Amino acid sequence: MNVVLKLEELAMLLLGVWAFSILDYSWWWFVALFFVPDIGMLGYVVNKQIGAFSYNIFHHKGIAIGIGLLGILTGNEALQIAGIILFAHSGFDRMLGYGLKYEKGFKFTHLGEIGK
Numbered sequence: 722m723n724v725v726l727k728l729e730e731l732a733m734l735l736l737g738v739w740a741f742s743i744l745d746y747s748w749w750w751f752v753a754l755f756f757v758p759d760i761g762m763l764g765y766v767v768n769k770q771i772g773a774f775s776y777n778i779f780h781h782k783g784i785a786i787g788i789g790l791l792g793i794l795t796g797n798e799a800l801q802i803a804g805i806i807l808f809a810h811s812g813f814d815r816m817l818g819y820g821l822k823y824e825k826g827f828k829f830t831h832l833g834e835i836g837k
């Protein structure tokens with residue numbers, strides 16, 4: 722993956738870290754929740770199509786932003802932190818080359834094939 726794209730994803734991860742820092746939560750929450758979005762991979766236990774769908778739901782930045790904004794609009798801190806964690810985690814994964822999945826299988830992503 723292009724270095725510029727990796728730097729862009731790093732910037733989004735750092736934006737998520739910054740957004741978390743303005744909330745009144747201890748940092749252990751960020752660490753504890755950071756890999757929770759990976760539960761989306763459990764869909765692969767069923768099949769590749771369900772796996773791609775569930776993974777993408779938990780790694781879609783638009784959904785993360787929507788959840789975070791809904792949390793801001795309603796004053797719901799749980800939604801705010803969920804949106805921030807989803808957004809930061811997605812930036813982290815994409816920085817490592819793990820993009821949104823195609824139904825062909827886990828290693829086929831919008832960023833290219835993993836392991837190539």
